[in-house]
Amino acid sequence: MSYTSVRSRQLDATFAALADPTRRAILARLASGGATVNDLAKPFKMSQPAISKHLKVLENAGLISKGLDKQRRPRRIEAAPLKVANEWIERYRQFWEVRYDNLDSLLEEMLIETKVKATRKEKKK
Amino acid sequence: MSYTSVRSRQLDATFAALADPTRRAILARLASGGATVNDLAKPFKMSQPAISKHLKVLENAGLISKGLDKQRRPRRIEAAPLKVANEWIERYRQFWEVRYDNLDSLLEEMLIETKVKATRKEKKK
Numbered sequence: 001m002s003y004t005s006v007r008s009r010q011l012d013a014t015f016a017a018l019a020d021p022t023r024r025a026i027l028a029r030l031a032s033g034g035a036t037v038n039d040l041a042k043p044f045k046m047s048q049p050a051i052s053k054h055l056k057v058l059e060n061a062g063l064i065s066k067g068l069d070k071q072r073r074p075r076r077i078e079a080a081p082l083k084v085a086n087e088w089i090e091r092y093r094q095f096w097e098v099r100y101d102n103l104d105s106l107l108e109e110m111l112i113e114t115k116v117k118a119t120r121k122e123k124k125k
Numbered sequence: 126m127s128y129t130s131v132r133s134r135q136l137d138a139t140f141a142a143l144a145d146p147t148r149r150a151i152l153a154r155l156a157s158g159g160a161t162v163n164d165l166a167k168p169f170k171m172s173q174p175a176i177s178k179h180l181k182v183l184e185n186a187g188l189i190s191k192g193l194d195k196q197r198r199p200r201r202i203e204a205a206p207l208k209v210a211n212e213w214i215e216r217y218r219q220f221w222e223v224r225y226d227n228l229d230s231l232l233e234e235m236l237i238e239t240k241v242k243a244t245r246k247e248k249k250k
Contacts, residue, residue, distance in 0.1 A: 008146045015144035021133045024213070031217065079220030086214045086221075088149070092156065093211070095204030 017061035034074035139206040142186035159199035
């Protein structure tokens with residue numbers, strides 16, 4: 001498989017894993033430190049099998065890994081796939097920044113206009 | 126619906142839309158300018174209905190919009206959802222940067238070690 005297709009499959013798996021609020025919340029929880037399946041199941045009011053299913057998706061995407069402790073198997077976050085996803089999205093940064101640059105100039109124009117009007121009113125008095 | 130859940134649904138839709146190589150390729154194509162369904166179908170060797178299905182997913186996620194020309198309806202990229210997705214991923218930047226910082230220090234240590242060894246060898250001569 002070529003480098004491009006490996007990277008493309010990685011992106012498929014990463015974005016699919018991130019397209020779910022529970023899985024995003026699990027990552028947010030793991031960002032504050034490793035946790036066992038039990039630890040993770042608690043705040044979500046979900047059964048262990050339901051959480052395990054989400055963990056499997058995150059694990060297959062390489063977004064989490066299992067710790068060495070065979071009893072507890074704490075999960076921890078793995079950021080490499082997020083870095084790749086970030087690089088992909090960053091290519092489009094120009095599109096949202098141009099838009100916000102335009103908004104900035106518009107706001108500036110409106111501000112100048114308001115000031116001009118205020119000055120005129122002041123002079124009329 | 127709360128602001129958080131609207132934002133969460135937006136992220137679900139954005140990440141799900143990005144989890145497909147054809148849809149990412151369509152966005153890449155639209156980044157270089159607007160294009161009609163016909164224009165988009167050509168390079169992908171896909172039928173128009175197949176492309177239209179992908180366009181619908183991108184459109185529902187707000188990642189593309191239709192131009193005003195009623196005959197051609199050219200699609201163009203809409204970057205706002207990408208900005209939101211970028212902001213979500215950026216929260217985890219520390220995780221991949223720490224890792225690469227560690228790698229940097231490791232490489233530096235190895236370089237110093239190599240230099241020390243080389244100096245020792247030089248002295249022995």
